[in-house]
Amino acid sequence: MTQSLSLGWPAPAKLNLFLHINGRRADGYHELQTLFQFLDYGDLLDFKITNDGKITLHSNLNTNIADDDNLIVKAAKLLQQQSASKLGAEIWLDKKLPMGGGVGGGSSDAATTLVALNALWQIGLDQPQLAALGLNLGADVPIFIHGHAAFAEGVGEKLVAVDIPEHWYLVIAPEAHVSTAAIFQHPDLPRDTAKLSWNELLSANWKNDCQTLVSNNFPQVAKALAWLLEYAPSRMTGTGACVFGEFETQQQALECLAKMPKTFRGFVAKGTNISPLQHRLSRC
Ligand SMILES: C[C@@](CO)(OP(=O)(O)O)[C@H](O)COP(=O)(O)OP(=O)(O)OC[C@H]1O[C@@H](n2ccc(N)nc2=O)[C@H](O)[C@@H]1O
Numbered sequence: 001m002t003q004s005l006s007l008g009w010p011a012p013a014k015l016n017l018f019l020h021i022n023g024r025r026a027d028g029y030h031e032l033q034t035l036f037q038f039l040d041y042g043d044l045l046d047f048k049i050t051n052d053g054k055i056t057l058h059s060n061l062n063t064n065i066a067d068d069d070n071l072i073v074k075a076a077k078l079l080q081q082q083s084a085s086k087l088g089a090e091i092w093l094d095k096k097l098p099m100g101g102g103v104g105g106g107s108s109d110a111a112t113t114l115v116a117l118n119a120l121w122q123i124g125l126d127q128p129q130l131a132a133l134g135l136n137l138g139a140d141v142p143i144f145i146h147g148h149a150a151f152a153e154g155v156g157e158k159l160v161a162v163d164i165p166e167h168w169y170l171v172i173a174p175e176a177h178v179s180t181a182a183i184f185q186h187p188d189l190p191r192d193t194a195k196l197s198w199n200e201l202l203s204a205n206w207k208n209d210c211q212t213l214v215s216n217n218f219p220q221v222a223k224a225l226a227w228l229l230e231y232a233p234s235r236m237t238g239t240g241a242c243v244f245g246e247f248e249t250q251q252q253a254l255e256c257l258a259k260m261p262k263t264f265r266g267f268v269a270k271g272t273n274i275s276p277l278q279h280r281l282s283r284c
């Protein structure tokens, strides 16, 4: 059996530096404007290519997600079907990102799987084809395949690459599971932020329109945000529950992390306009 090992494929986190909700479409989905930037921190995937056609996942995941429901396995099988490839893969996941926290770990794992296996199986799909495939797995998969910080509109699928300052962040992951669908269905969610041009947004007050609703319903989120706001401009990412504080230097972020109450879990990372996945792909 032909087997080759390819190690160290990053699946970085993302932050929504702002998330403005501009309206609700007839199909229930929301029109939004959001700014995605990657973090130089995330999960790590290793791949062994096999010729038996099987997809196997090994991970340090401490959850009851069945392998077939894991976005990594779903992504690998989707690519197999799409390409009619006879090759298989054994995949190792080192999970570091909080799950369901708005930092996009599941979507990022799926994107890394698609990008890595497209290269390792030598399928030859281009980036837009991979992003279109990834959209079937989740709304945030395309941004991770796109691989560049982006201003997103529509329901999050219209991406324009942007270069923005790369700050340091302290991200706190409160012990709360916030359902994205439940937040978007909630009657109290504000849906009337005016749509602005990118130039207008650059000088606007960045906010997350889900933040007040989530804080009101999850005291752990409100508590983490209140603590962070004492030290830095801070907001929630996505539909929560993670919150982030912005710092100019790594040292300032680390000093804040050192003061963090022991009841919080958090990490320090740098915002990056180019995804660490792109750097890994260029070494493939
Ligand atoms: C809004 C974001 C911003 O990054 O939230 P986070 O998931 O990161 O917190 C994402 O785009 C989410 O992406 P994802 O979590 O993949 O969402 P999906 O599975 O596509 O949608 C979950 C549910 O959210 C609602 N939804 C999602 C996106 C959108 N523009 N309008 C919506 O109303 C829909 O009810 C949908 O059924």
Ligand SMILES: Nc1ncnc2c1ncn2[C@@H]1O[C@H](COP(=O)(O)OP(=O)(O)O)[C@@H](O)[C@H]1O
Residues within 6 Å of the ligand: 065, 069, 070, 071, 072, 098, 099, 100, 101, 102, 103, 104, 105, 106, 107, 108, 109, 140, 238, 240
């Ligand atoms: N490899 C994976 N990593 C994380 N979550 C996964 C994975 N595969 C499936 N999931 C499911 O996807 C959900 C959303 O995951 P995640 O991307 O971490 O959330 P968010 O977009 O809020 O950051 C999880 O609650 C979990 O049930």
